[in-house]
Amino acid sequence: xxxxxxxxxxxxxxxxxxxxxxxxxxxxxxxxxxxxxxxxxxxxxxxxxxxxxxxxxxxxxxxxxxxxxxxxxxxxxxxxxxxxxxxxxxxxxxxxxxxxxxxxxxxxxxxxxxxxxxxxxxxxxxxxxxxxxxxxxxxxxxxxxxxxxxxxxxxxxxxxxxxxxxxxxxxxxxxxxxxxxxxxxxxxxxxxxxxx
Amino acid sequence: xxxxxxxxxxxxxxxxxxxxxxxxxxxxxxxxxxxxxxxxxxxxxxxxxxxxxxxxxxxxxxxxxxxxxxxxxxxxxxxxxxxxxxxxxxxxxxxxxxxxxxxxxxxxxxxxxxxxxxxxxxxxxxxxxxxxxxxxxxxxxxxxxxxxxxxxxxxxxxxxxxxxxxx
Numbered sequence: 001x002x003x004x005x006x007x008x009x010x011x012x013x014x015x016x017x018x019x020x021x022x023x024x025x026x027x028x029x030x031x032x033x034x035x036x037x038x039x040x041x042x043x044x045x046x047x048x049x050x051x052x053x054x055x056x057x058x059x060x061x062x063x064x065x066x067x068x069x070x071x072x073x074x075x076x077x078x079x080x081x082x083x084x085x086x087x088x089x090x091x092x093x094x095x096x097x098x099x100x101x102x103x104x105x106x107x108x109x110x111x112x113x114x115x116x117x118x119x120x121x122x123x124x125x126x127x128x129x130x131x132x133x134x135x136x137x138x139x140x141x142x143x144x145x146x147x148x149x150x151x152x153x154x155x156x157x158x159x160x161x162x163x164x165x166x167x168x169x170x171x172x173x174x175x176x177x178x179x180x181x182x183x184x185x186x187x188x189x190x191x192x193x194x195x196x
Numbered sequence: 197x198x199x200x201x202x203x204x205x206x207x208x209x210x211x212x213x214x215x216x217x218x219x220x221x222x223x224x225x226x227x228x229x230x231x232x233x234x235x236x237x238x239x240x241x242x243x244x245x246x247x248x249x250x251x252x253x254x255x256x257x258x259x260x261x262x263x264x265x266x267x268x269x270x271x272x273x274x275x276x277x278x279x280x281x282x283x284x285x286x287x288x289x290x291x292x293x294x295x296x297x298x299x300x301x302x303x304x305x306x307x308x309x310x311x312x313x314x315x316x317x318x319x320x321x322x323x324x325x326x327x328x329x330x331x332x333x334x335x336x337x338x339x340x341x342x343x344x345x346x347x348x349x350x351x352x353x354x355x356x357x358x359x360x361x362x363x
Contacts, residue, residue: 003236006337007209012236040356043251045258056261061253064356067348068341075235075257091264095234178357182350189349193341 002097002192010071013188014095018120019102020112021081024141024171029058031174054080057092090123098135098184105148114157135187137165139180144170208328215324216241223317224309229302235260259302293322
């Protein structure tokens with residue numbers, strides 16, 4: 001699914017941040033944008049409502065540099081988390097290479113996390129994909145909440161088999177933001193190397 | 197592959213670039229881009245007189261997403277697609293044509309170009325590019341990703357983000 005442009009010698013990957021409303025997807029991209037050196041990032045595009053909720057998507061291109069003569073680039077997207085924007089979420093998943101699922105640690109968001117994950121599976125199914133086909137990691141965000149649910153409890157709902165890499169995060173403070181991105185990127189690169 | 201891109205490589209790529217350059221001369225457009233449906237730029241040309249373009253990544257992403265959204269709107273009304281996709285501002289506009297099922301051809305123009313000409317020459321360019329892609333071509337290049345490739349990419353990521361591990 002990666003786009004390989006032989007003439008321009010570029011390999012492009014699409015990573016999508018998915019999760020329920022207000023889980024911190026846009027915050028992840030904003031933090032990455034702030035902390036990545038200028039020459040390695042492009043403009044960040046955010047299509048938001050007036051109250052700064054994601055309406056369509058956020059977009060941030062990252063340039064990793066050259067590997068084996070190919071410029072390697074990651075395009076990071078978020079989806080709108082609110083339930084009623086499902087058409088937009090489905091469109092953004094087109095051509096996805098990897099997913100970071102951003103889960104909210106708040107007790108009252110456990111059901112929303114589960115529903116968002118179910119929605120992700122349904123939308124991937126529209127493209128004849130399953131989560132098993134895709135490089136996929138979970139970021140457990142807002143670990144600084146005083147009543148944050150235990151990691152094992154959230155994991156038992158989102159990943160009962162315990163096979164998906166899980167990363168704890170406080171995205172607003174740039175904690176645990178880089179690790180899931182690196183992990184999913186690595187999985188995407190390994191998958192392409194296996195296919196080539 | 198779920199979402200194939202156009203196979204642009206070798207001589208065909210150069211000939212497609214020439215088609216885009218010719219499109220700009222004939223239509224007096226500023227920029228011509230081929231973007232895939234995922235929003236990646238596959239080829240682009242800029243008129244010699246045109247100012248520096250905005251970020252092509254952002255432009256391609258927004259064009260592809262907008263096209264997908266318009267397609268979804270059309271389908272809500274039982275249409276296969278909307279056949280025209282023109283955006284016109286005070287100074288700048290865009291015209292988008294589908295290039296097969298995999299890509300889009302976008303012409304960005306300003307007030308010095310007539311919309312009719314932009315449409316006509318963009319459509320002709322699409323036809324010409326389709327002909328070029330249908331011609332017999334040599335085999336597509338292959339990616340030779342040795343074992344060191346993934347390691348090299350990960351090393352670059354470490355350089356970009358710093359070596360961090362799970363807290």
